[in-house]
Amino acid sequence: MKKSSIVGLIVIAVAIAMIIVIYTDSSTYSTFTEAKAKEAELYVVGVLNKEKDLYYEPTVDANHFSFYMYDNDSTECKVVFRGSKPQDIERSEQIVLTGKMVGDEFHASKILMKCPSKYNQDEVEIIEATSAQVATDAITTNGFTID
């Protein structure tokens, strides 16, 4: 057999192995209900429940942060994250969690947030101008209200 065909065969074999492994390594975007059934590390996509309080008391434990999140099926679940609170989570539009279900809580190892992009942000911060003097109060308006 020619050397080039041996090399070619090896390349094909490695490529197939690679595709299989990438496939097995790849994950799915799932829901809390599925996470409960599978008990494996996976992604859960959802939105923050802004009605309920976010719990982070660094004076008590700097590595504990918990909040409530709705997944794409609108199931609510408590999420516990071993780490400090990601700073912009209140503003997030969407949250992608990596982690697994432990009991009734979802233990996240990673939190990825999608925040309103500054590129399509339609908010203009305007200052209230009073005669010659510029007031220090800056107000952010979406719909423009100057009283």
Add this chain to the structure above:
Amino acid sequence: MDIKYVGESLVPGQLGQFFVILTFGSALLSAISYYFAAQTRDEVASWKTIGRVSFWINALAVLGIGSCLYYIIYNHLFEYHYAWAHSSRSLPTHYIISSFWEGQEGSFWLWMFWQMVLGIVLLFRAKSWESPVMAVVMLCQAILASMLLGIEVFGERVGSSPFILLREAISDPVFELPNYLGMIADGTGLNPLLQNYWMVIHPPALFLGFASMVVPFAYAVAGLWQKRYKEWMTPGLPWALFAVMTLGAGIIMGSFWAYEALNFGGFWAWDPVENASIIPWFTLIAAVHVMVAYKNSGHSYFTATFLAMISFVLVIYASFLTRSGILGETSVHSFTDLGLFWQLIFFNAVFFVIMVWMLVAHKKNMPSTKHEEDIYSREFWLFIGALVLVIACVQIIATTSIPVFNAVFGTSVAPPVDPIQHFNKWQAGFAVIVALLSGFTQFMKYRRTNSRKFFIEVLSALAIAVVLSALTVWVTKVYTNLMYILLVFASSYALVANGRILIDAFRGKWKLAGASVAHIGFGLLLIGALVAAATNEVISVNQSGYIAVAGFDQVEQPGDNLFLTEGEPVQMGDYRITYVGDSVAPPNVYYKINYERIDEESGKVIESFELRPFAQNNPAMGGLIGTPDTRHYLTHDIYTLITAAQAETHALAAGESDGLSDLDEYEEPAVYEVNIGDTMRYRNGYMVVTGVNRDATIQNIPKGENDLFVGLQVTVHSADGETYETEPVFIIRDGNVYDFGKDVPEQGLKLRFTNIMPTRDKLELMVYQKPIPEKKWVVFKAIKFPFINFFWAGTIVMTVGFLLAIFRRNKEVKRQVR
């Protein structure tokens, strides 16, 4: 209804827009003219002249765009969306440069700028290659310029102009007012993460790398097109080396920025954006090796040409990935879609089609050799090495492109949950093979190697490498994992083998220096990356481990973040750390963290240093954003990052006052009726009334004949033994009663002498105390990165190696010309 807006300066934008259109038009004209010049083999001189003239116009127009945009950002002309979205008044001048390329438009401009600079070099140096090469380069320039057009063609917007006005970009009722501009407080500012000096130089280096990839592509196209099959590699090779060098340096600078300024705690995270930039680097490195093999043996012409071309196509693919918004939630830092999605696909398609067309049409005429490569030949193993790099690349592309596959096939597969582990698993294996190949292939000769001599050299290098790697593994403590040991061994082998070649180079074979130095750098880089990534440890581990929180105790494991209260030392690994305090330099707050290493026996401080990580509270960008500070040692780094902090200092940094008047800062006062000699307690000690001063004076207030100025002399004794004298004054002036209180700021006290009650022979004293300030605290994370200096040193050595190689290959170009 037309509104006449007040105060807008529209000239720079209109001028800029004119330059954008001029850039596009001149690039297109130049590309077409050069095309015909190349087709006619420069026989019609006028085509080439038009090509050149329009190139120079293009160069000036590109500079014009840059100047207008810079003028707009520098002068805070927030009527322009770009200035509003990417800068703010408080931004230090040197970061204005970074805000220039924070947006996609600015980075496209940067790309065009470098392509223009490279074009100037080509104009003077390419000689007979000028027309075909410049035709390709200017085609690319035209497509890039189209990204900035921002004009509508048949109802579709083409490009996104950096000169669009704020009121055109955003709809808000405020724009119905003619004087809206006076109400725009400030721009939204530059992302604090980009406010780092590495961010001033990393994008230019990276884009110079990206831009220079077009040159080997253009030479390959030119070689096939003009049927100068064999010749193109000689001038193409130094350009390919240049692209590899600058892109490599640019990528590592980005990695250094990530390490120094980003808060994810590492230098490489296998983020899709990082992967996108490293893919073309791998293929072009493979291309360089196969090109060298072809030049010396005549083998693998097709592979060399294909790799040189695909590298640039992959550069465009990378910009599609990062700029089209397709990565979505898989990447932390890709751009969102600017409406350029299909335009980017068009860009990809054009160069992909050119590549395929050229390769297919000229396949038959490509030089080839009948006989097979000998297994003991350098060209064979260079080819294998290139193949391994390509396979490594395919793996990165496959995983990174998962969102693309999802978009094409409508699936929703998620990328691996732990990307770092996923990529490392594969890439470590490939790295071992590549490192070994880069070692023993150096002992091979082209065409045929004396196998006996070869094995002697290989084995002697092997023996030294075993010793060296055993030593390295022991010192760096990576013996826990077989893969780590293998990788250290392979890298050591590359070091030893190439060190051997370097010795030969010093003995006079200077030609060999470039390759051996670059490979030594590569070996060092691998060891550094491996050791730092494998053995970095979080040292801010919460050692007590049990902070009972109801409901979570069963899963309590020590966390990575440590809570520090101001002035209270905490033992962390070898160090005693204290949060000493903070200093505010708007918009940042610097936290002083003092590290002390204490000798266990004598209790003396052996070593002491202070790190000042800082954080910026930027609500527009997502709250508190920490920037780490790192203590560098020869053998390791200590990296410290603030992950949470008390909010008050940040309010101060943002320049907000809480609007309280003087007295509101104090608690409700206590009112005492006193006489001389009386003692009163306060929170932190006591005070004694020592006397009454009937001749008190107050600055700037003249005392009239009937006026009464009385001071009450009080001595404050604080609990720590300090005493403070103070004298609040009571005044009756022109029949009116006033009083002048006195502060004792050290004790947070304010005393007022408010009344004299002669009937009861009492004096009224009011004591104000400030509330106890909440102790300042921070939450921080510290990571120790051992031997990361190998990684940086390896990069520098590798860059030097590439530079030497460029000099060598450039000499060959001159020889060919002669």
